[in-house]
Amino acid sequence: MSPVLLDKEAAEADALAASGPDSVLYVARAELVLAGPDHRPLGKPVLDPDPLEQVAAAFAEVRTEDGEEAELVIDLLPVPGAKVARRRRRLMRRAARRGPSAYGERLQPGGQGGGWMSQAWGALNGAGPKSGPRGGARVPRQSDLADQVGKFTPGAEAFALQVLVRCTARHPHRARARLHQVMAALQALRGENTFVPVGPRVGMWRPYSNVWWRRRAFDRKFFRGDFSPAKRQWVTWQEVAGLLKPPTMRCSAQNVVRTGGVVPSAPAGLPTWTGQKDVFPLGIVTGADGRKRLAGAYAKDVLFGASFGKSGFGKTEQALVQFAARAYAGDGAWLLDPHRSAWYRIKPYFTHPALAERVWEIDLSRTGDADRMAGWNPLSMEGRRLDEVQEVVGAVVGAIASAHSWGERATRARTILSNAVRTLAELSHVLIEDGHPQLQPTVFQIGTLLEDEAWREQVLDHLPEGTARYWRKSFPNVEPAALSTVTNVLYRLNNSRSLRAFLGSPRSGYDLRRAVAHSAVVGMCPGGTGESDEVICALLLFDLFREGMAQANTPPEKLRTFWAWVDELTAVDGASHGYIAKILEQLRKYEFRFMGMTQMAMRLSDQTRQALMQNQSLLSATAADSDEASFVAKRMPGIDTTTIQRVKKYHYIQSVELRGERTTPFRVEGMAVSDVYADYYNPAGLPALDKAIDANLTRRSVGEILHDLDQLDDAIGDYLAARPTITASRANSARGGGDVVHRLHAL
Structure with missing residues (x-):
C-alpha cells in the first residue's frame, strides 16, 4: 500500500474516532511462527532479565479507558513421543546423507568442499562415491548429528505451538503500534530461531493476518480456540517457559497480576464453619481441589492469638467476626477497642433477643449530663x-x-x-x-x-x-x-x-467477675479520655488478669470460657505493666483466651512479644513492611518475607493448632461482618438494646x-x-x- 493510501486511511480513522465513544474499533492481527526450521531452538531460558518485563511494558501502553485491548494467546498441544522420535530419525538420516560438514558446507576428504561442483570434479578424476577409509558411505561427525537434530534429542518433550496476537484501538496506527510492540517484546526469546509474522509483506504494506484471506481463519483460532498453526512448529517447554511462568521478582512492571508468593493450600482437616459452637471462624480458604469454603479451627485448640499487619488491611474486621461468633456460641467475650469504631460496627448485630440480655457497654466518650454511664x-x-x-x-x-x-x-x-x-x-x-x-x-x-x-x-x-x-x-x-x-x-x-x-x-455496675459468671458480651471503649487513656487501660487489663487468677478455686468442670480481644495492642501494652504477658502465661488453665491485634509487633514490649509468640496457637498476618514481615516469616516455616509484604488487602496468611499439631501456613481470604451476619443486622433495635444495657449494668446518668x-x-x-x-x-x-x-x- 502506498503512503498516500495510508495517510487517507489515517485521516478517515481520525474522523471516526472523533465521532464518539461508541465508534468502531480497528483491529490488528498477527500469527507468529518460527522463522527457521523448528529443530533450531529459540534462546536459552533466562530469568534475569525476566522475559515478561518487555511483554508487560507493551501491554502497559494500552488505553483500556478508551476501549483498547491487546491480547497474546499461546496455545500448546503435546506431541506424542513416537512422532518426535520419527522426526529425530529423519533429521539423522538427512545428516548422514549430507556427511561431514562445517559452517553449513559439506566436507570431502582432503579438505575439499562438499558442493556439487566438487563432486563433479571428483567424478571426472575417477573418484567414486566411496570416500571413507574403507570405501564405505560418508559418516557424519557427532557434532554434525547434534547440529542437525537440534533440540529434538532423545528424551526431549515437544509441543506444537500456535501464537496469536490481536490488538484493538480507535485508530489503525495505534492498533498496529500495539501489535508491533507485542511482537518486539517476543524477541526476548530470540536465539537460533525467532518468531516472525505470517502474511504478505510488500513494501510498507504489512497487514499480516488482517488480509481478507487470513482474517477469518485467524478469528476462528482466536475466538473458538481452533488449533491449526500456519506451519508446523514444535517447541520444547524450556523454550517458552519464560512466557508461561508467573512474573518473577525481577519483573518490576506494575501492570502485572502477581501470585503473592508460594503459600500452601489450606489443610484438609480444617473444619468448615457454619456457626457451630465448637468451631472458631478463620476465613475463606481454597483447598487443593480449588473449592472455596468458610473454614475454622476447633475452639478448644485456640488459646491465644496474634494478628499482625498494616492498618486498614482487615485485622479488626476479622476479629469482629470471631468476636460475634463466640458471643452467639454462648461464651463470654470482651473487646477492648480504644477507637470505638469496631464496637459501633458490631453493635447493630447484637440486638437479637437471645443476646441482648448479655450485652454490656462501657463508652467513655459519653460526657453529657443525660448520657448514661456504668x-x-x-x-x-x-x-x-x-x-x-x-x-x-x-x-x-x-x-x-x-x-x-x-x-x-x-x-x-x-x-x-x-x-x-x-x-x-x-x-x-x-x-x-x-x-x-x-x-x-x-x-x-x-x-x-x-x-x-x-x-x-x-x-x-x-x-x-x-x-x-x-x-x-x-x-x-x-x-x-x-x-x-x-x-x-x-x-x-x-x-x-x-x-x-x-x-x-x-x-x-461493671464487674468482670459477674461478666465471667454470666458470659457477658462486653464492649470496652476507653477512647476520649485524653492523656488518662493509659491509666484506664492499665486498670482494665490488670482487672482481667486478676479475675482470671480468681478462677483458681473454681472446679475445672465449672469453669466458663471467656475470650478477650484487644485492638491496637501496641497502644495499651506500654501501660499494661506486664499484665498482658501474665495473661498469656498463666490464664490458659482457667479458660481465659486472649487475642491481640497490632500493626507493629516490634513496638510491643519484649515481655509481651515473647509471651505472645511463645504461647500463640493462632498466628495471622497480612501485609507489613520488611522488618515486621521478617519477624512474622520466622514464625511461619516456608513463607518468604516478600510474600508477607505483598499480601493483598483483606487477605491473610495463617497458621493454627489443629488437633494438637501446628498446621503449615495457608492463605485465607477475609470475611466481612456484613456478609456473615447479614441476617442479624438490625440498627432499628439499638434503642431497645441500650435499654437492656442500662438494666444489665445499672447505668446512671453522668x-x-x-x-x-x-x-x-x-x-x-x-x-x-x-x-x-x-x-x-x-x-x-x-x-x-x-x-x-x-x-x-x-x-
Whole structure:
C-alpha cells in the first residue's frame, strides 16, 4: 500500500474516532511462527532479565479507558513421543546423507568442499562415491548429528505451538503500534530461531493476518480456540517457559497480576464453619481441589492469638467476626477497642433477643449530663475478702505508675500511693461490713485522704493501728515534691469528666467477675479520655488478669470460657505493666483466651512479644513492611518475607493448632461482618438494646454520678463521725453495751 493510501486511511480513522465513544474499533492481527526450521531452538531460558518485563511494558501502553485491548494467546498441544522420535530419525538420516560438514558446507576428504561442483570434479578424476577409509558411505561427525537434530534429542518433550496476537484501538496506527510492540517484546526469546509474522509483506504494506484471506481463519483460532498453526512448529517447554511462568521478582512492571508468593493450600482437616459452637471462624480458604469454603479451627485448640499487619488491611474486621461468633456460641467475650469504631460496627448485630440480655457497654466518650454511664470502683471490696486488699493495691498503683512512667526512682510516690489505696480499700471493707456499700471511697478520695488532715484522722480512727501508723508517723515527714507527684496524677484524672463518671461510683455496675459468671458480651471503649487513656487501660487489663487468677478455686468442670480481644495492642501494652504477658502465661488453665491485634509487633514490649509468640496457637498476618514481615516469616516455616509484604488487602496468611499439631501456613481470604451476619443486622433495635444495657449494668446518668461524687467526701465523713471508733468499740464491748452499734447499723 502506498503512503498516500495510508495517510487517507489515517485521516478517515481520525474522523471516526472523533465521532464518539461508541465508534468502531480497528483491529490488528498477527500469527507468529518460527522463522527457521523448528529443530533450531529459540534462546536459552533466562530469568534475569525476566522475559515478561518487555511483554508487560507493551501491554502497559494500552488505553483500556478508551476501549483498547491487546491480547497474546499461546496455545500448546503435546506431541506424542513416537512422532518426535520419527522426526529425530529423519533429521539423522538427512545428516548422514549430507556427511561431514562445517559452517553449513559439506566436507570431502582432503579438505575439499562438499558442493556439487566438487563432486563433479571428483567424478571426472575417477573418484567414486566411496570416500571413507574403507570405501564405505560418508559418516557424519557427532557434532554434525547434534547440529542437525537440534533440540529434538532423545528424551526431549515437544509441543506444537500456535501464537496469536490481536490488538484493538480507535485508530489503525495505534492498533498496529500495539501489535508491533507485542511482537518486539517476543524477541526476548530470540536465539537460533525467532518468531516472525505470517502474511504478505510488500513494501510498507504489512497487514499480516488482517488480509481478507487470513482474517477469518485467524478469528476462528482466536475466538473458538481452533488449533491449526500456519506451519508446523514444535517447541520444547524450556523454550517458552519464560512466557508461561508467573512474573518473577525481577519483573518490576506494575501492570502485572502477581501470585503473592508460594503459600500452601489450606489443610484438609480444617473444619468448615457454619456457626457451630465448637468451631472458631478463620476465613475463606481454597483447598487443593480449588473449592472455596468458610473454614475454622476447633475452639478448644485456640488459646491465644496474634494478628499482625498494616492498618486498614482487615485485622479488626476479622476479629469482629470471631468476636460475634463466640458471643452467639454462648461464651463470654470482651473487646477492648480504644477507637470505638469496631464496637459501633458490631453493635447493630447484637440486638437479637437471645443476646441482648448479655450485652454490656462501657463508652467513655459519653460526657453529657443525660448520657448514661456504668460505674466501676477499683477500690470496691464488695464480694472480696480482706486479704484481697493487696491485689487492689497492686492493680491501682501498678496502673498509675506504669501509665505515668514512674521508674525505680519514684519510690516515695509509690509508697504514698500504696498506703493511700490500702487505707481506702480497708475502709471500703469496713463500710461493707457495716452494710453501707454506697459509701465506699473511690480513687478520687485518694486526694482527700492526702490533703484533708481532718478527714484523714476520721478515717484512721476506724482502721487498725498498723494502717494508721504510716500516716501518723511517716507521712508528716514526706517531702512536698514526692507528694505532688501523686497529687498531679489525681488532678489529671479529676479533669476527665468521663473518667470521673466511670470511676466515681462507689458501687460497680461493671464487674468482670459477674461478666465471667454470666458470659457477658462486653464492649470496652476507653477512647476520649485524653492523656488518662493509659491509666484506664492499665486498670482494665490488670482487672482481667486478676479475675482470671480468681478462677483458681473454681472446679475445672465449672469453669466458663471467656475470650478477650484487644485492638491496637501496641497502644495499651506500654501501660499494661506486664499484665498482658501474665495473661498469656498463666490464664490458659482457667479458660481465659486472649487475642491481640497490632500493626507493629516490634513496638510491643519484649515481655509481651515473647509471651505472645511463645504461647500463640493462632498466628495471622497480612501485609507489613520488611522488618515486621521478617519477624512474622520466622514464625511461619516456608513463607518468604516478600510474600508477607505483598499480601493483598483483606487477605491473610495463617497458621493454627489443629488437633494438637501446628498446621503449615495457608492463605485465607477475609470475611466481612456484613456478609456473615447479614441476617442479624438490625440498627432499628439499638434503642431497645441500650435499654437492656442500662438494666444489665445499672447505668446512671453522668450528671447524677458526678453530683453524688461531689457529696461523697462529706457523706463518708458524716457516717464515720457517728460511728464508734475502734477504741470506743472495744471499750463498749468490754462494758457489754451494743446499743450504739445497732443504732448505727440502722442508719
